Amino acid sequence: MIEEPVGGRAASEGNGGVLLEAEGLARHYASSGPWGAERKTAAVQDVSLRILRGETLALVGESGCGKSTTARLLMGLEPPTSGTVRYRGRDLGSMSRTELLEFRRRVQLVFQDPFGSLNPRMTVGGMLGEVLSVHALAAGEERGRRITELLGLVGLGPEAAERYPHEFSGGQRQRIGIARALAVEPDVIVADEPVSALDVSIQAQVLNLLADLQERLGLSYLFIAHDLAVVRQVADRVAVMYMGRIVEASDAATLYHEPLHPYTRSLLAAVPRPWPPSEKRRVPELREGADPPDRSTGCPYLGRCRHPARDEECSLALPLLEERSPGRWVRCIKT
Amino acid sequence: MTSPLLQVRDLRTYFATDRGEARAVDGISFDVREGETVALVGESGCGKSVTALSILRLLPEPPGRLLAGSSVQLRGEELTSAAESRLREVRGGEISMIFQEPMTSLNPVFTIGQQVSEAIREHEAMSTGAGERRGAAARRVAIEWLDRVGIPDPEDRYGYYPHQLSGGMRQRVMIAMALSTRPALLIADEPTTALDVTVQRQILELLASLQTELGTAVLLITHDLGVVAQVADRVMVMYAGQIVEEASAEALFRAPQHPYTEGLLQAVPDLEERRERLAEIPGNVPRATAWPTGCRFRPRCPYAWSRCRDVPDLRRSGPAEGSSARCWLTDEPERRSSGSGFGLRSPDGRREGVGES
Numbered sequence A: 001m002i003e004e005p006v007g008g009r010a011a012s013e014g015n016g017g018v019l020l021e022a023e024g025l026a027r028h029y030a031s032s033g034p035w036g037a038e039r040k041t042a043a044v045q046d047v048s049l050r051i052l053r054g055e056t057l058a059l060v061g062e063s064g065c066g067k068s069t070t071a072r073l074l075m076g077l078e079p080p081t082s083g084t085v086r087y088r089g090r091d092l093g094s095m096s097r098t099e100l101l102e103f104r105r106r107v108q109l110v111f112q113d114p115f116g117s118l119n120p121r122m123t124v125g126g127m128l129g130e131v132l133s134v135h136a137l138a139a140g141e142e143r144g145r146r147i148t149e150l151l152g153l154v155g156l157g158p159e160a161a162e163r164y165p166h167e168f169s170g171g172q173r174q175r176i177g178i179a180r181a182l183a184v185e186p187d188v189i190v191a192d193e194p195v196s197a198l199d200v201s202i203q204a205q206v207l208n209l210l211a212d213l214q215e216r217l218g219l220s221y222l223f224i225a226h227d228l229a230v231v232r233q234v235a236d237r238v239a240v241m242y243m244g245r246i247v248e249a250s251d252a253a254t255l256y257h258e259p260l261h262p263y264t265r266s267l268l269a270a271v272p273r274p275w276p277p278s279e280k281r282r283v284p285e286l287r288e289g290a291d292p293p294d295r296s297t298g299c300p301y302l303g304r305c306r307h308p309a310r311d312e313e314c315s316l317a318l319p320l321l322e323e324r325s326p327g328r329w330v331r332c333i334k335t
Numbered sequence B: 001m002t003s004p005l006l007q008v009r010d011l012r013t014y015f016a017t018d019r020g021e022a023r024a025v026d027g028i029s030f031d032v033r034e035g036e037t038v039a040l041v042g043e044s045g046c047g048k049s050v051t052a053l054s055i056l057r058l059l060p061e062p063p064g065r066l067l068a069g070s071s072v073q074l075r076g077e078e079l080t081s082a083a084e085s086r087l088r089e090v091r092g093g094e095i096s097m098i099f100q101e102p103m104t105s106l107n108p109v110f111t112i113g114q115q116v117s118e119a120i121r122e123h124e125a126m127s128t129g130a131g132e133r134r135g136a137a138a139r140r141v142a143i144e145w146l147d148r149v150g151i152p153d154p155e156d157r158y159g160y161y162p163h164q165l166s167g168g169m170r171q172r173v174m175i176a177m178a179l180s181t182r183p184a185l186l187i188a189d190e191p192t193t194a195l196d197v198t199v200q201r202q203i204l205e206l207l208a209s210l211q212t213e214l215g216t217a218v219l220l221i222t223h224d225l226g227v228v229a230q231v232a233d234r235v236m237v238m239y240a241g242q243i244v245e246e247a248s249a250e251a252l253f254r255a256p257q258h259p260y261t262e263g264l265l266q267a268v269p270d271l272e273e274r275r276e277r278l279a280e281i282p283g284n285v286p287r288a289t290a291w292p293t294g295c296r297f298r299p300r301c302p303y304a305w306s307r308c309r310d311v312p313d314l315r316r317s318g319p320a321e322g323s324s325a326r327c328w329l330t331d332e333p334e335r336r337s338s339g340s341g342f343g344l345r346s347p348d349g350r351r352e353g354v355g356e357s
Helices: A067-074 A097-106 A124-134 A140-153 A158-162 A170-183 A200-217 A228-234 A252-257 A262-270 A277-282 B048-055 B084-090 B112-128 B135-148 B167-179 B197-214 B225-231 B249-254 B259-267 B334-338
Strands: A018-032 A038-052 A056-060 A082-087 A107-110 A188-192 A220-225 A237-242 A245-251 A322-325 A328-330 B006-017 B020-032 B037-041 B064-066 B071-074 B095-098 B185-189 B217-222 B234-239 B242-248
Touching: A018 A067, A018 A220, A038 A056, A038 A067, A038 A220, A038 A245, A056 A067, A056 A228, A067 A082, A067 A188, A067 A220, A097 A107, A107 A170, A124 A140, A124 A158, A124 A170, A140 A158, A140 A170, A170 A200, A200 A228, A200 B259, A220 A228, A228 A252, A237 A252, A237 A262, A245 A252, A245 A262, A262 B197, A277 B249, B006 B048, B020 B048, B020 B242, B037 B048, B037 B225, B048 B185, B048 B217, B095 B167, B112 B135, B112 B167, B135 B167, B167 B197, B185 B197, B197 B225, B217 B225, B225 B249, B234 B249, B234 B259, B242 B249, B242 B259
Parallel strands: A056 A220, A056 A237, A107 A188, A188 A220, B037 B217, B037 B234, B095 B185, B185 B217
Antiparallel strands: A018 A038, A018 A082, A237 A245, A245 A328, A322 A328, B006 B020, B006 B064, B006 B071, B234 B242
16 A cells, blocks of 8 residues: 655655655565464555655654664665655666665665674774775875864864774764764765663763754754654654554654654653653653554554544554644544 | 661772773662662663662672672661671562563573562572472462563463563563562662663553552662653762762752753753753763762863862752752852853753752
């Protein structure tokens, strides 16, 4: 089933601002069940979205909801089972070799664990230099100057070029990971849980840095995170995923202040707030059942849903992702 | 007044490392009273987990060592000098512990039911000396506990292995094991950190209701200030091996006294509104082999002045009863209001996060 892409109105008129776009993405994995029987697990289904120039789209949801798989599909790191990904209007599946190389340069990934993604035997300068030479972006003296500039962009001094990854703290390593992504002058950065391994004080440094870079360089971010407070700080638009599907999407302020889907409501209600306990009354009650049952028809959230209006109708068919007002999408027949 | 349930005095746990001696826990003192929830909060490397492990003497010695003068008393009984046999009784008896990742504490080759009933039988044998409860009786109690911690179909799930359960369900099993022996104190080290947010909420609510029912005191070790606000009566903030602030949860979140606490609270993103910028605590957490001299927060503190080269002690601070901070600002509070703090102003010009209004 192909559904309308989750994206701003302005984007659909003219398409000039759309950098990366997914339409009807699905990804199934085959696993062997008992006695060798093949089981198909749908990690991602019916995902359509658009990332506009200079904006941050966040994908949120709990572990296993399909947000990281969606990111990998958008980056072309694995092929979708069905659906298409377009970069600047060009279908990834029909790109030429040169076009694909250009795509891989323009869309960069920043990982959760910066240490795991940095070569321990290479100095930071060596690593950045390698990226620059692979993409033939800077050579000779120009290369050294560019390395210093990149380190400066992420708040590190030029002396960092001579050091190895293990000599840096977690937050500094994340800065190095960001510098490496920036080296190839991308226009989209896919950041998969970029601050979840960092301490609060360091997390703030990295979030501020990402905001500064966006402003200076006009970057677009696809920001994948489970921490809803972090997402509030960075996102212009938010898409909430549940069991492989987008269940709600809208601009961030609207989603946080008037969540529509019962799942979004329960996610927001569950976040513990650093408030004085006397203000606990402001914490909404979490109303949610325990078990997500394995159901093939109907709303996948029904087993956990505590929406007062839920009934038989919810179990009849999968709700569609509908646009309730401009830019506001929700997959629930009762809201 | 009777002595507190747990009384920790001048606890120091050092480790021998390649870089020299790491003073992981460096002179901390606190009490936990019967039935209350106390949070020990701080960032990685601040010594909070080592504190928990030191209480139960669960640290490998060497490389770790408890320094002379350290005292941990359980209802007046000194644990630092207790015999290993007595410590084994205490662990899982008067004091239970749960960890972040239940998979590492559960045995993968036994069913969850066997493990809960084993905990019950072992405890019975130790506390009464009457030998093992008969298998069937322990099984019945174990099933009751699985039910109590919210495991559906407990009779059926009794025969499940840990890997067959979700992370949240495994943490429920750990809670059943930890509380089935009716300990006076539960030490919970990041018990919900690995869990999804809705599951975290359920586990915290489960812990709170069992705690009320059983009268268990909880020492919660966490980095998450939101979790602290949700469950704690009192809070101790750790930085660089020391407690830098202690207060009721109410006072701490309303008016943090130590600049480090102030910075932490301003660095946390807010669910309600997008902030212009988050506060940054500049620099990095120092290493335990080389804590800064004087006030250990001095190199990162926006208020630091010459006096901070002297070591401040933990002293009464702020308007709230029972609040204390390890900071010279307690003597010269006017420096706080005239300083720039962490340099943040909210759009309407008021200082964010800090209760100076």
